[in-house]
Amino acid sequence: MSVVLKGVFKDYPLGASIVRALHGIDLEIEKGEFTTIAGPSGCGKSTLLNLIGCMDVATTGTVSIEGKITNSLTDKEQTNLRLNTLGFIFQSFNLVPVLSVYQNVELPLLLKGGMTAGERSKRISELLDQVGLANKANNRSHELSGGQRQRVAIARALVTEPKIVLADEPTANLDSETGQNIIELMRTLNSKQKTTFIFSSHDPKVIEHARRIVRLQDGRVIEDVRK
Amino acid sequence: MYTFFIIALRNLVQAKRRTLLLGSAIAFVSLLLLLLLSISKGVSDRLIEASTLTSTGHVNIAGFFKQRANSATPLITNREQIRKLVQDNVQGLAMVTDRARGWGRLIGTGGSFNTGLNGVILEESAFLKEVKLAEQSEYKKDGSNKILGDISNFGQPNTILIFAGQAKKLGVDVGDTLTFITEANGGQANSVDLTVSAIARDMGFLSNFSVFVPRQTVLDLDRRGPDTTGAVWIYLKDISRSTEVRQQLEGVLSKAGFTILEHDPRPFFFKFQKIVGQDWRGLRLDLTTWDDEVSFINWIVTSLNGLSVFLVAILGLIIATGIANSMWMTVRERTKEIGTLRAIGMQKPQVRTLFMIEASLLGLLGALAGCILGIVLVSIINVANIPISNAGLRVFLMTDVVTLALRPAHLITALVFLPLLTAMAAFYPSLKASQMRPVQALNQGK
Ligand SMILES: Nc1ncnc2c1ncn2[C@@H]1O[C@H](COP(=O)(O)OP(=O)(O)OP(=O)(O)O)[C@@H](O)[C@H]1O
Ligand SMILES: [Mg+2]
Numbered sequence: 001m002s003v004v005l006k007g008v009f010k011d012y013p014l015g016a017s018i019v020r021a022l023h024g025i026d027l028e029i030e031k032g033e034f035t036t037i038a039g040p041s042g043c044g045k046s047t048l049l050n051l052i053g054c055m056d057v058a059t060t061g062t063v064s065i066e067g068k069i070t071n072s073l074t075d076k077e078q079t080n081l082r083l084n085t086l087g088f089i090f091q092s093f094n095l096v097p098v099l100s101v102y103q104n105v106e107l108p109l110l111l112k113g114g115m116t117a118g119e120r121s122k123r124i125s126e127l128l129d130q131v132g133l134a135n136k137a138n139n140r141s142h143e144l145s146g147g148q149r150q151r152v153a154i155a156r157a158l159v160t161e162p163k164i165v166l167a168d169e170p171t172a173n174l175d176s177e178t179g180q181n182i183i184e185l186m187r188t189l190n191s192k193q194k195t196t197f198i199f200s201s202h203d204p205k206v207i208e209h210a211r212r213i214v215r216l217q218d219g220r221v222i223e224d225v226r227k
Numbered sequence: 228m229y230t231f232f233i234i235a236l237r238n239l240v241q242a243k244r245r246t247l248l249l250g251s252a253i254a255f256v257s258l259l260l261l262l263l264l265s266i267s268k269g270v271s272d273r274l275i276e277a278s279t280l281t282s283t284g285h286v287n288i289a290g291f292f293k294q295r296a297n298s299a300t301p302l303i304t305n306r307e308q309i310r311k312l313v314q315d316n317v318q319g320l321a322m323v324t325d326r327a328r329g330w331g332r333l334i335g336t337g338g339s340f341n342t343g344l345n346g347v348i349l350e351e352s353a354f355l356k357e358v359k360l361a362e363q364s365e366y367k368k369d370g371s372n373k374i375l376g377d378i379s380n381f382g383q384p385n386t387i388l389i390f391a392g393q394a395k396k397l398g399v400d401v402g403d404t405l406t407f408i409t410e411a412n413g414g415q416a417n418s419v420d421l422t423v424s425a426i427a428r429d430m431g432f433l434s435n436f437s438v439f440v441p442r443q444t445v446l447d448l449d450r451r452g453p454d455t456t457g458a459v460w461i462y463l464k465d466i467s468r469s470t471e472v473r474q475q476l477e478g479v480l481s482k483a484g485f486t487i488l489e490h491d492p493r494p495f496f497f498k499f500q501k502i503v504g505q506d507w508r509g510l511r512l513d514l515t516t517w518d519d520e521v522s523f524i525n526w527i528v529t530s531l532n533g534l535s536v537f538l539v540a541i542l543g544l545i546i547a548t549g550i551a552n553s554m555w556m557t558v559r560e561r562t563k564e565i566g567t568l569r570a571i572g573m574q575k576p577q578v579r580t581l582f583m584i585e586a587s588l589l590g591l592l593g594a595l596a597g598c599i600l601g602i603v604l605v606s607i608i609n610v611a612n613i614p615i616s617n618a619g620l621r622v623f624l625m626t627d628v629v630t631l632a633l634r635p636a637h638l639i640t641a642l643v644f645l646p647l648l649t650a651m652a653a654f655y656p657s658l659k660a661s662q663m664r665p666v667q668a669l670n671q672g673k
Binding site: 050055056079080082087088090094096097098099103106107108110111156157160 | 568
């Protein structure tokens with residue numbers, strides 16, 4: 001099992017009261033699955049992805065990634081897990097603006113260490129090729145279109161060969177056609193490499209590309225279908 | 228690490244206006260620091276140079292001779308023996324000479340003052356070889372631009388060399404006669420007429436305290452024997468060994484049978500009162516180093532340094548505040564980036580390092596600019612020979628033109644101090660940046 005959530009609740013303090021964002025989620029995602037978390041705004045998609053991504057901790061319940069329960073990890077251990085096991089793709093791309101396309105993709109490898117410049121270069125070229133940006137390696141992100149930026153982000157997320165890639169509304173800032181292309185690209189990479197992909201979306205056109213749809217409402221799973 | 232540098236450097240370039248503003252402020256402080264250090268060093272160099280020419284060796288063996296209570300004479304015997312002991316025992320010796328010393332009143336047609344009398348050996352005197360003579364206009368109203376005296380005349384019996392300021396006070400010119408009156412050992416006054424053979428340019432207030440005559444003149448004046456002198460002066464190849472050599476010589480001399488006074492780090496003549504009041508007879512030696520002899524004017528260098536430290540501290544504080552502020556802004560602007568970096572696996576300490584590098588780099592670049600400006604400015608000032616118009620300042624700084632001494636150590640000081648300062652100022656904002664929760668950082672940046 002790639003990801004297992006058991007009885008997960010998440011409360012946010014809001015002034016004197018609390019907001020319950022997740023109401024007892026039980027979820028298992030297998031290795032290599034291509035899953036979307038769907039649902040209307042405010043249903044808890046981001047909250048769920050943040051818990052899986054070790055960016056936040058559940059109020060109660062357990063989250064385990066690749067068999068490891070993450071609730072009680074230290075910040076350093078969580079960070080290491082994000083670096084080595086997880087890849088992130090963001091809604092607004094979040095490239096480091098002062099770095100080139102190549103350097104953005106290289107950054108996780110440098111944080112991880114243990115590779116020579118030659119090995120890194122080979123891996124990055126391969127990935128940029130796969131996302132169709134081989135000729136943009138030396139451009140800065142402001143010189144790219146939204147779709148191209150998200151491709152860079154995908155390459156950055158995949159460069160460390162993570163077990164799981166998480167994407168919170170990766171297409172929300174793109175036009176419909178580009179968005180579908182991005183999802184198709186993710187799909188292709190997913191089938192090639194057996195990487196688990198979990199992405200959230202509220203766009204029906206995007207959702208239909210997924211192999212498994214987990215539908216949330218008010219912090220509860222109301223539907224879970226495999227195609 | 229290299230990527231951290233790239234990120235830091237490019238972010239500095241990105242925020243051009245802020246970088247330029249802060250960078251120039253840092254460069255300015257660095258420049259000021261260098262100027263102050265080089266002024267202070269210039270003055271202290273000049274102080275050492277002037278004092279070791281006119282009024283002290285690197286190490287001095289002087290002494291007091293007491294024939295009776297309530298008296299003391301600046302005199303040592305066994306001159307030959309002491310000089311030989313020095314020659315035989317001191318390593319790294321550059322030169323040895325000795326000066327006969329007298330004390331009395333110098334009287335000219337226009338005025339008089341009390342002064343020490345230096346009996347120099349012409350062939351051994353670095354001072355007389357290097358002394359610059361004054362133009363007549365420097366000591367005489369409506370005087371000519373000609374130098375009247377000639378140093379080669381000095382050394383004939385009963386000639387005297389004085390400084391321009393003294394010539395003005397005494398109202399004399401080259402070739403005029405002065406009278407020197409002293410109290411001899413026995414208590415009766417001796418006097419001698421001296422012909423002014425040359426008038427030297429002033430060397431700051433060190434030149435207020437002494438006049439120069441041939442050694443024999445001092446001996447004749449007080450009817451002293453040929454094996455006496457006032458002090459043996461020792462010049463070393465390395466002036467920093469002075470204290471070590473003084474201590475060594477104290478051992479050598481006491482072994483040879485001389486009585487040595489306990490070391491008193493004041494100029495020789497300042498100890499007269501103390502010795503006069505003591506109850507012993509005979510000869511006791513007093514060993515000093517050059518910095519003992521100039522200790523009474525060391526406050527100049529000390530206060531210059533103090534002023535420099537004060538100014539730089541104040542400006543440093545202002546700069547640090549500016550840096551801290553700007554780092555806060557940077558951190559706030561780049562909150563989303565911090566969140567992203569944390570999400571993709573950057574550890575807290577690495578985030579901190581990233582921002583610290585950025586600040587230190589700014590400090591280093593600013594300091595580097597300041598150093599280049601400093602080198603250029605100091606060179607220009609030194610070449611320009613800017614005259615010091617204020618007479619008091621001239622005396623105080625012991626030079627007529629502004630002379631700065633910029634040393635590599637000063638540049639290193641600036642290049643270490645300023646990046647360190649900026650890094651320190653950036654520490655807290657960087658710490659805060661590293662402590663942001665990744666989720667919140669990502670959301671805040673949206
Ligand atoms: N930091 C927070 N503090 C307080 N409440 C929060 C916080 N983050 C989320 N919430 C609340 O938790 C609930 C779930 O939010 P979440 O962001 O997970 O929804 P979402 O499905 O991602 O919505 P969207 O489609 O708008 O991104 C919402 O009611 C939201 O207001
Ligand atoms: Mg969301």
